[in-house]
Amino acid sequence: xxxxxxxxxxxxxHMAKTRRxxxxxxxxxxxxxxxxxxxxxxxxxxxDLAEIIGDKPLIIILNKCDMADSKKTSxxxxxxxxxxxTAIGVDCxxxxxxxxxxxxxxxxxxxxxxxYAAKGMVGKPLRVMVVGIPxxxxxxxxxxxxxxxxxKVENRPGVTRGNQWFTIDKQLELLDTPGVLWPKFEDQxxxxxxxxxxxxxxxxxxxxxLAVRLLDILxxxxxxxxxxRFGELSFESDSYDxxxxxxxxxxxxxxxxxxxxxxxxxxxxxxxxxxKIGNITLEGVN
Ligand code: G4P
Numbered sequence: 001x002x003x004x005x006x007x008x009x010x011x012x013x014h015m016a017k018t019r020r021x022x023x024x025x026x027x028x029x030x031x032x033x034x035x036x037x038x039x040x041x042x043x044x045x046x047x048d049l050a051e052i053i054g055d056k057p058l059i060i061i062l063n064k065c066d067m068a069d070s071k072k073t074s075x076x077x078x079x080x081x082x083x084x085x086t087a088i089g090v091d092c093x094x095x096x097x098x099x100x101x102x103x104x105x106x107x108x109x110x111x112x113x114x115x116y117a118a119k120g121m122v123g124k125p126l127r128v129m130v131v132g133i134p135x136x137x138x139x140x141x142x143x144x145x146x147x148x149x150x151x152k153v154e155n156r157p158g159v160t161r162g163n164q165w166f167t168i169d170k171q172l173e174l175l176d177t178p179g180v181l182w183p184k185f186e187d188q189x190x191x192x193x194x195x196x197x198x199x200x201x202x203x204x205x206x207x208x209x210l211a212v213r214l215l216d217i218l219x220x221x222x223x224x225x226x227x228x229r230f231g232e233l234s235f236e237s238d239s240y241d242x243x244x245x246x247x248x249x250x251x252x253x254x255x256x257x258x259x260x261x262x263x264x265x266x267x268x269x270x271x272x273x274x275x276k277i278g279n280i281t282l283e284g285v286n
Contacts, residue, residue, distance in 0.1 A: 018179030022052055025129060025163065025178055030112050031057040031105065033174075035132035035141050038068035038089060041076050042283040043193035044136050047184040059108060059128070060087035063137040065097060072281035079285045092140035101145060102172055113171070125170060131177045135199035142166060142176055193282055198273050208243070211265030214272060215239035217282055225278040229271070243268065 032053045037044040041062060049058075060080055062073055073089045080087035086108040090097035106113065109126050116124045132138035146166035164176040183199075184190045192213050194200040216239050218226055223235055230246050237245065240261075247253075247264025254260045271277050 015182055019052055021178035026056060029127045029129045030109055031059055031128045033059045033061060033128050033130045035061045035063050035136045035138045037136045037197060038062035038065050038073050039197055039281050040193045040283055043190040044133055046133055046181045058085055060085060061141060062087060062089045063092055063141060065089040066091040066093055067275050067279060069279050069281035072284050075285045092137045092144050095144055098144055105172060125173045127173045129175045131181050133181050133183045142174060146174060208261050208265045211243055211268045212239040215242050222280055229277050
């Protein structure tokens, strides 16, 4: 799924189609649940969602918490709380945090359930649309929560066959996004941050430049993790020299004793992605 999504080109026609499909579905749903990658909680959001969904309540799922910095995840949850938005941290790999999801939705939409009851629509389930840019773990999230419980299409008036509904329990139904959501791809930092996590293939970017950019952040925010992983480092050097130093420490040399920087860059990115350096969140609340 993630592999296929990485090849998607976000051309305007594609975006317009997704936007139209989401708008069509909005009157049928009670809330939108945006899955984001807790390691890059800014770059993994869709820049146009607020405008597309208008005043529909939003719930943010900070996924991949197992790989993120737990302090920063808590700070993001608090940040959203201050803004009146419910956010929860989950890990769809192990399922951690997911048990809170149903209650969180019902609590934040309690007024809706009351409204339905007041109108005599007791038993009408809450309907929530799940959205997210590719690779944030949206499919993993839906699979974990819904356990494959697809709802019968014929029970959904006004909803076309292409839309995939899941029954969670009597009070809650989820809808997978009709279409694919895009990141803020015109922003170079966003592209880089998504490439660090592997959401965007780095073969389309210069791997050494990417590693240097990653070191710019790590030496500022997580110097102790770099030291613990690679040994004493000269943090006053610029990030390219730091990459050379790290490569040298790993014996990645070419003739003449220079560092094989391409190998060092690939190693650094791979170790970051596999959490070997530590649990790192690249975007904090400012
Ligand atoms: P998408 O629908 O948003 O595109 O994402 P998808 O669920 O396909 O997940 C993308 C990748 O992220 C998958 O890895 C998936 O296993 C992984 N993933 C999803 N949620 C979590 C999480 O909470 N923690 C961790 N550590 N990983 C998560 P993959 O390498 O593409 O596939 P595979 O390893 O599952 O085979």
